[in-house]
Amino acid sequence: MPSSSVVHAAVFAAGALVGGGLATAVGASRNRSQLASPATKPGSAPVVDVKVEPSGATRVSPTGAAGTVTPLTPLPAILKYGNPGPIADQLVRTAYVAGYDRRLRHPAWTAEHLTLAKLGKSLLDPPSPESEGGDRSNSTFTEDESLPAMFRARLKDYFRSGYDRGHMVPAADAKMSQTAMNETFLLSNIAPQVGEGFNRHYWAYLEDWCRRLTGAFADVYVFTVPLYLPKQDPDGKWRVTHEVIGNPPNVAVPTHFAKVVLASRPSSPATPTIPEISTGAFVLPNAVIKDETPLESFVVPIEAVERAAGLTLFSDEVKKGSKHICQTARCEVVVRRFDDARKRPEMRRAISAPAK
Template structure:
């Protein structure tokens, strides 16, 4: 992966603590090295390792220092270019993400939810014109190079919903923000009935409701490809691919990883109590009555499976589990029933909030 792009994705994510919500990534460029009298192209660009959420000196959460390491581009072997892989940076009003060119869906998305961002804070006036999803439409993301871009036609009659990784309901503070959640670069194929329109939507709603108990809620959504054990005793990863030609991979599972913060006491508003948790759901119908805690997994398991570093060891060791800080219980709401009128033309329902 291009480390400069990777660092931009992570550093542009929401920062935890003291009301800071964005990080500024500084990148350095070096003079082009000369190898055997030849200027290496591209120029040697400092590779920046992705920061993770860590603990500050006063106990508050913050982004750890960004460390620089040598770039592969400085190698004479790659004098004509680094082939990748590359994750495209996506920085929107309501979220940041990394787009996986090979899988044609996000590698991960990240959000920062608060009562104010959801338009529910009594201290902040709601927007004059909130987002209305009936005014939004799915669209291809032209910022993604065309050969690697997910297309609307790829989902047509695929049998899968265009599942939001960042829900539209998390971006109601403006129409522009909501529209950006409908880019296909924020979409992955999801089973519709019983998952995207039901249990997955309940989990998204649960994440929003956390803002009622915590001052800041950070949500990572991660598509996963997990192995299963075949009758011959061997472990394999198999998944469907949709599109014409088939290019969009269908994840076997999806993870929601949350980090919440709130002051430890009114007298120490800058000292934060942290809670973390990870939930891994199969991309399959899930009965409404299934307890959410059945899907609890260690954050480290998600990190290993996805190849990501979400939180520092200090955060992991000092945070409570989210189910110890609040009730891990979804509220069953049939979002799809409210949209039956929108399916009168025979099209499949759009994703739940």
């Protein structure tokens, strides 16, 4: 497994190709103006559109979500025997929406909306004693039978692969019901992740940080995006190299993962209907990351993620009108090493498990 310094070098080098953001937006003395990004192509439609209601509340509308009607257009005669695509499987679940990549056999992106109430932490709107809650111990990893059989990820693909079945939408974000919890265990919400030092540690800390944002913001939207970033080989050329697991090889292993957040709250008590919007993007290598690594070292422009993934996450208006999340919230993870506590019985009461 590469060392932390090598991992960071790969992240920074990759930024030179995916938009310049990864290399220029990170650094102890960086200027926040570096996070300002060029406008996206005029007329481009966002994968997820963030809108402000007349009441001042914000909502996320995935394009083509269930209930929308897309007019059918006649196919060209050359495609009369079949249209090869691309076909994007949009999966609308109880706690999230996802776009599934049939070729890579993991989500191309996931989107979720976090609030204190949804996480069961609201004092004003606590869950009723009769309400059904999700229990992780009652959930099991399951193949997604809603997808065509030939494009599904399978349980055997991960067996002895050396990678964790990494949740893109964590189970801890879906405690509102057992159905919601179970849906996070569908393999269509899973991607291969390095376990020790990443999925079970730093990535879990980042997921926890996203949940903790609900303590300062009324609405938190979280987008998780697997990435395949290039690195420069000794011959000076840039290449994307990634592993594929399964027998036969079916599931691609991302080189990196991105978390993109949008958080909203009233701009002031005097103007509760005018929202203050904060946004930010973080790209982490799918590798061991030391606990002491600052979260801000993974900050990148949102456009860098969009270019690398081929997505448009937010409209130009949202990007231009938002503050950076690290200006309005503390960008710092809380390290909680539950695995160490299990090895040391005397520490079990002092260290809690990172929720997943």
